[in-house]
Amino acid sequence: MLTTILLATLLATGAPTQGKPDLKTPYEKGNGNQTATYDEAIQWYEKLDEAYDEVKMLPYGTTDVGRPLHLVVVNTDKDFNPESVRQKDKRVLLIQNGIHPGEPEGIDATMMLVRDYLQDKKLRKQLDNVVLAIIPVYNIGGALNRNSHTRTNQNGPESYGFRGNARNLDLNRDFIKMDSRNAQTFHEIFREWDPDVFMDNHTSNGADYQHVMTLIATQHNKLNPTLAKYLSGKMVPTLYQGMKQDKFPMVPYMNHAGETPDDGIIGFMESPRYATGYTALYNTLGFVPETHMLKPFDQRVKATYKLMENMIETVHRDAKEIGELRAKAKQETLAQQKFPLDWRLDTTEVSQIPFLGYEAKYKPSDVSGLDRLYYDRKSPYSKMIKYYDEFKPTVTVEKPVAYVIPQAWHEVIDRLKTDRVQMQQLKKDTTLTLDTYYIKDYKTGQRPYEGHYLHSDVQVETKRMPRQFYKGDYVVYLNQPANRFIVEVLEPQATDSYFNWNFFDSILMQKEYFSSYVFEDLAADILKQNPALRKKLEEMKKLDPDFAKNARAQLDFVYRNSPHYEFTHMMYPVGRLTQDLKLPL
Structure with missing residues (x-):
């Protein structure tokens, strides 16, 4: 008797009988202006999972x-x-x-x-x-x-x-x-x-x-x-x-x-x-x-x-x-050998598409008293409007055979691992001659963007040079499904490269400097032994009056063109291996 009463009550209240879960959604149970909460959505999918063998959460x-x-x-x-x-x-x-x-x-x-x-x-x-x-x-x-x-x-x-x-x-x-x-x-x-x-x-x-x-x-x-x-x-x-x-x-x-x-x-x-x-x-x-x-x-x-x-x-x-x-x-x-890294809208390419709009009009603002935009829903229209949807690459790079990443840059390496990028590690310390970028110029946003001060408009100079790598450093070959991802994050000129997202910012700060009064005599000796550098210095003085009046700037010029200047300053640490060498992997 109790079971009969309970069943009747469940039916009367719209609750589901055993074995037949209620799969009406919170949205459908509402007034058309309500959305499921997170917990409601997960609980609903749990019911769906229970009801159908074809579903697994x-x-x-x-x-x-x-x-x-x-x-x-x-x-x-x-x-x-x-x-x-x-x-x-x-x-x-x-x-x-x-x-x-x-x-x-x-x-x-x-x-x-x-x-x-x-x-x-x-x-x-x-x-x-x-x-x-x-x-x-x-x-x-x-x-x-x-x-x-x-x-x-x-x-x-x-x-x-x-x-x-x-x-x-x-x-x-x-x-x-x-x-x-x-x-x-x-x-x-x-x-x-x-x-x-x-x-x-x-x-x-x-x-x-x-x-x-x-x-x-x-x-x-x-x-x-x-x-x-x-x-x-x-x-x-x-x-x-x-x-x-x-x-x-x-x-x-x-x-x-x-x-x-x-x-x-x-x-x-x-x-x-x-x-x-x-x-x-x-x-x-x-x-x-x-x-x-x-x-x-x-x-x-x-x-x-x-x-x-x-x-x-x-x-x-x-x-x-x-x-x-x-x-x-x-x-x-x-x-694929060449990869575009940045793009620009081609305004010469334009098509026409149908659009259902409302007339844009202006009227005095009740807040400022100045003209404000509004769309007049009493004035709908149907017409063709311009559509610009052609972009052309502005920066393109040829992929290397592999990138070599020092293990010190673990934040980058961890992200590559998360994306299932195939990587190998050097089994012993190795000197490799490869292409290395130096960051010549870049712009940085003046306000934080999603937790970062984003770089853009990066300019690089490529130098082929021997570099020391160590046991445990990573080699990433460009012969895998993740090729495009790898290029987009490791080429600093790419819009969303890991350089632009600040993961390499410590290379942008110089670590060693000089005391002017000590370096004066050494700088004079450097110029005496390097007439070409002396000539370049004199030419810069003639071209730039402010530089000519700035003793520290002239000493810094000599310093940066001497062996005393740290070669790692502004050096992008990821090397580009352009020849398929046999490596100790």
Whole structure:
């Protein structure tokens, strides 16, 4: 009798009966303007894992807040071994949510999507050759820091997480430098599963317009040409057409060329600090969906759901082609000799794209009394606007046979290990003649950026010289899948090189100096023995009056051109081995 009453009570309250977990999401149980908390999302996926043998939730490494980073794998083969999945030639689609927890549409949309694909036979068929790998919430620390105010310009949900993680890092600037434990764990997941396609769900900031969804696809100039042709010529048009049919017409991410979209938009050149900039280094097709912040939350969730649905359908349709193209791209990367390190927008190349906007107008501000911009929703328009999406490399480097890294630079070596870079160590002390960079010039940001004072515009001079290396120093050969990653982090001129992220800053400081009154006599002797140096000094005095009046500067000039000046000052410690020598490895 008690069991009958309990069952009736459970049914009346809508609670699930035993063996049939309630897979309705917190978003669906809410009012359309609520998003799942971190704990709700993990508990929901635990239920999904229990309900379906085709689902496995795997805890990977930790995060900066101490909670594990989970990966949910959905495979109708019930195979959750990445190596085995690759052998079966199935495509892996990695979906990441909550990198910015104040932009949570992906968290809720993905929960509903994966459940629907498991429960609907027609949708389920699309998973025959597609494995879903899902990071439910990436920025866990930010997700736990819940509030209702920090997304000032956003229309819902009622409460959400914070952009910064537990260390106040923006994790979408941390992929290459790996300051956070989150990023280190992501690299473990990414390198282990080697996804064919990657989606990182976001919400946009910026102008007001009619589109609910905007999209960043991996910048095609940066992507391997084989993949770029497929991405731009087939995959992206398919996604745009599908979203148009689903009544969510898309437009590229609103990176304005001017104050408003009327001036045109510029393709997003994502360097490796960003998610898709990093994933492109391994020939993964990357996408960052950006729903429009001013649209109601339920519309943004639906648009995200529909884009992921179109993505799965496209990957399912082109599974064989994507696999073949990636395999070819990987081989081409192994053979690639020249690598671009920095890029510039080519403003001579411009196309026209359809755009659904609102008229930009101006009126007096109620705050300042000055003219302020606003978008008049009573004046919608449909027109073609300019789209600049061609970039040209400004710095290119020829890859060496190998890089040689002194073991002292352990922060760099640790990051290479995290990314599964293949390295060998010298078995004895060795003198090697190789190419060495000297840093001739660079600029440094005057304000901290993500925990660093970022360098840029690096100029180098190459010197071929003998150098002493020691037992335990690392040799990194450029004959491996990580080639592009290695070049991007170890070439100082690259936008997101480890030099630019300050991991080599101690070389920029001189350690030994001279006392002027002592060095005077020695400098005079040096000039007497080196007439060419004396001539150069006199020429500099004539060309620069300030230099001519500065005794210390003239002594410093002699000092820097003498054996007394430390040769390691401004010397980039990573050597470039350009000949395949036999090394004691």
